[in-house]
Amino acid sequence: xxxxxxxxxxxxxxxxxxxxxxxxxxxxxxxxxxxxxxxxxxxxxxxxxxxxxxxxxxxxxxxxxxxxxxxxxxxxxxxxxxxxxxxxxxxxxxxxxxxxxxxxxxxxxxxxxxxxxxxxxxxxxxxxxxxxxxxxxxxxxxxxxxxxxxxxxxxxxxxxxxxxxxxxxxxxxxxxxxxxxxxxxxxxxxxxxxxxxxxxxxxxxxxxxxxxxxxxxxxxxxxxxxxxxxxxxxxxxxxxxxxxxxxxxxxxxxxxxxxxxxxxxxxxxxxxxxxxxxxxxxxxxxxxxxxxxxxxxxxxxxxxxxxxxxxxxxxxxxxxxxxxxxxxxxxxxxxxxxxxxxxxxxxxxxxxxxxxxxxxxxxxxxxxxxxxxxxxxxxxxxxxxxxxxxxxxxxxxxxxxxxxxxxxxxxxx
Numbered sequence: 001x002x003x004x005x006x007x008x009x010x011x012x013x014x015x016x017x018x019x020x021x022x023x024x025x026x027x028x029x030x031x032x033x034x035x036x037x038x039x040x041x042x043x044x045x046x047x048x049x050x051x052x053x054x055x056x057x058x059x060x061x062x063x064x065x066x067x068x069x070x071x072x073x074x075x076x077x078x079x080x081x082x083x084x085x086x087x088x089x090x091x092x093x094x095x096x097x098x099x100x101x102x103x104x105x106x107x108x109x110x111x112x113x114x115x116x117x118x119x120x121x122x123x124x125x126x127x128x129x130x131x132x133x134x135x136x137x138x139x140x141x142x143x144x145x146x147x148x149x150x151x152x153x154x155x156x157x158x159x160x161x162x163x164x165x166x167x168x169x170x171x172x173x174x175x176x177x178x179x180x181x182x183x184x185x186x187x188x189x190x191x192x193x194x195x196x197x198x199x200x201x202x203x204x205x206x207x208x209x210x211x212x213x214x215x216x217x218x219x220x221x222x223x224x225x226x227x228x229x230x231x232x233x234x235x236x237x238x239x240x241x242x243x244x245x246x247x248x249x250x251x252x253x254x255x256x257x258x259x260x261x262x263x264x265x266x267x268x269x270x271x272x273x274x275x276x277x278x279x280x281x282x283x284x285x286x287x288x289x290x291x292x293x294x295x296x297x298x299x300x301x302x303x304x305x306x307x308x309x310x311x312x313x314x315x316x317x318x319x320x321x322x323x324x325x326x327x328x329x330x331x332x333x334x335x336x337x338x339x340x341x342x343x344x345x346x347x348x349x350x351x352x353x354x355x356x357x358x359x360x361x362x363x364x365x366x367x368x369x370x371x372x373x374x375x376x377x378x379x380x381x382x383x384x385x386x387x388x389x390x391x392x393x394x395x396x397x398x399x400x401x402x403x404x405x406x407x408x409x410x411x412x413x
Contacts, residue, residue, distance in 0.1 A: 161190075168183035232248045278403065281327070286321060294316065299356045314388055
């Protein structure tokens with residue numbers, strides 16, 4: 001480097017004339033000294049600049065550290081990352097509404113990330129719950145995030161959905177198809193397994209229906225028509241095809257026929273016919289017959305006798321029984337209950353009980369305190385009262401009652 005002695009212009013060595021002023025350049029001892037000094041001075045300036053830049057950078061960094069260390073937002077983040085919930089809650093008293101809004105925005109971003117991570121299966125349910133609890137505890141007391149409950153609910157539903165498909169697959173492997181289907185139905189649309197679950201549901205329906213159909217047929221073969229219909233209804237619930245509908249109709253027809261036969265059998269068992277014998281724990285009872293009567297007579301009417309008579313506009317249907325006490329004790333003879341009379345479209349309940357000892361000319365009314373001795377036989381009368389017109393009409397008369405606990409039925413007409 002050379003320096004012009006006249007104008008001070010710096011130029012490289014080996015240049016004969018100064019490019020600035022045009023004077024001839026000569027390298028002297030004095031000029032060499034100047035050149036070296038100039039170069040030294042430039043180096044010093046560069047070093048000083050570097051030091052100044054370093055000092056300024058250090059001051060700036062220290063200032064930023066001080067500012068950020070005292071900033072409420074960044075302090076919140078530090079406490080949040082350290083799980084220092086107690087410090088977070090105590091600092092809320094120092095926050096302005098703007099500070100709260102700022103940290104809530106941060107918590108909302110964390111909440112979104114938690115939800116996304118769980119949906120993408122990047123974290124377990126237990127880890128997600130812990131993080132959600134941390135979010136909730138980091139909110140100001142009495143003021144949660146607006147989307148916190150929704151996010152928590154979404155995660156819970158998705159967790160239940162994932163657990164449901166696991167249980168469904170386990171039950172499916174055991175051949176428990178109906179229970180498996182119920183768990184497949186619990187898989188929600190936001191679950192990536194939803195399409196698979198729906199396909200499994202459609203696969204399982206006909207299998208379950210077939211199983212119920214077989215149960216129905218077994219019940220039918222056992223003449224258990226009620227359960228046969230129940231099972232076939234379940235089959236139809238899963239697969240409503242015409243074969244199952246025909247199967248159901250068959251069971252209904254057989255059930256109706258069976259019920260009619262059963263009702264007829266019960267009617268015959270209860271039906272009073274002349275000479276029918278009824279045995280109870282206390283009595284042997286023989287039905288003698290029934291007739292329209294205006295008077296109920298004792299056994300012996302060859303001399304003066306006592307009897308019961310009905311009102312002038314009424315008529316009795318007198319049902320006569322012979323009743324023997326077969327117990328070892330005096331037996332109460334107030335044994336008729338629940339008398340119901342169906343005459344045409346009308347219903348009646350009025351009745352009386354009376355008895356006469358064999359060969360006796362006295363008819364006695366029966367009360368709750370009336371007893372007969374062991375082995376004693378009496379003529380027992382059950383009389384129901386109807387309008388006198390019943391004698392001359394063709395309307396049906398059906399009387400039902402219990403005698404010493406056993407149901408009886410008289411189809412008088």
